[in-house]
Amino acid sequence: MKGKNARRVRVGLDVDGTLAYSQEAIVDEYNLRTKGSHTKEELDSHTGWSMPITDEEFSELHYTLWKDNWERIRPAVSERTLKKLVDACDVRLLTGIPRGCGDGLRSWLGSNFPNIDMEIEYVISLREKPYLGYDVLFDDAEPVADEFLKVPAKGTRLYLIDQPWNKRRRYEEESDRITRARSLSHGIDSLLSELQRG
Ligand SMILES: [Mg+2]
Structure with missing residues (x-):
């Protein structure tokens, strides 16, 4: 990242299929x-x-x-791995989980990531996600990748986490702003090394 006063990278982190199994x-x-x-x-x-x-x-x-x-529900990464991302970026959970499950989600977060505090942004449609002003999305959903391809903003990035349901289309070959990662942990490492290179 460029200098101490640089704006922190805004990350929208999906839950189902990305942070949570x-x-x-x-x-x-x-x-x-x-x-x-x-x-x-x-x-x-x-x-x-x-x-x-x-x-x-x-x-x-x-x-x-x-x-x-x-x-x-098992978490996809350890608290230590998630902490690396949270320390480097402004991370929010960006999820289609119904608001009625918010207490359960917060309990799950407290149980698996007790030392990390993240805001939660709920979306009704996954297709909203690319338009909410995040610099980087971590997600596993085809509808998010489909919509991401339509977004004109050059600065945004999508780390598409490998899952059986998103392999029919090679999104990463259609846009250099989409990176396929074989796990969330690999995606986090990839983003952090890119930020370090500046
Ligand atoms: Mg998902």
Whole structure:
């Protein structure tokens, strides 16, 4: 970064599928209910599943998971890794999690990242995310990448975190402002080394 007075880079950090392994927990719960043995790999789209789960079931599982069973959701990075990002940038959570799950989300954050305090910005549609003034987004969702390609602002960047549901399109080949990262941890390292190079 350029000098002490330079504006801090604003980072919008997605939760489901980026900071949190919530899809894994949803599939686990679905398997318990149906005595199935599905895997996350079957979630090949955010809206059309190859496993026999409906959008309504998925949304219901997602809601109750964050509201009542957030302990089952594993974080994608350690507090130490997230702290590196928070120390270097102005990081906010930017999430489509329903506001009604806010208490669960805050409890999950307090449990997994007790020494990190981040504001939460809720969006109704994931497609809003590229237009909210963030310099950098970390996200896993195809709709975010689709919309990002339409954003004219040159300065913005998207780190697309590898997930089974975002691999159909090679976004990173369509824009030099999109970097594909095989995990959030790799994405954070990539951004931080870029900022250090200035
Ligand atoms: Mg997500």
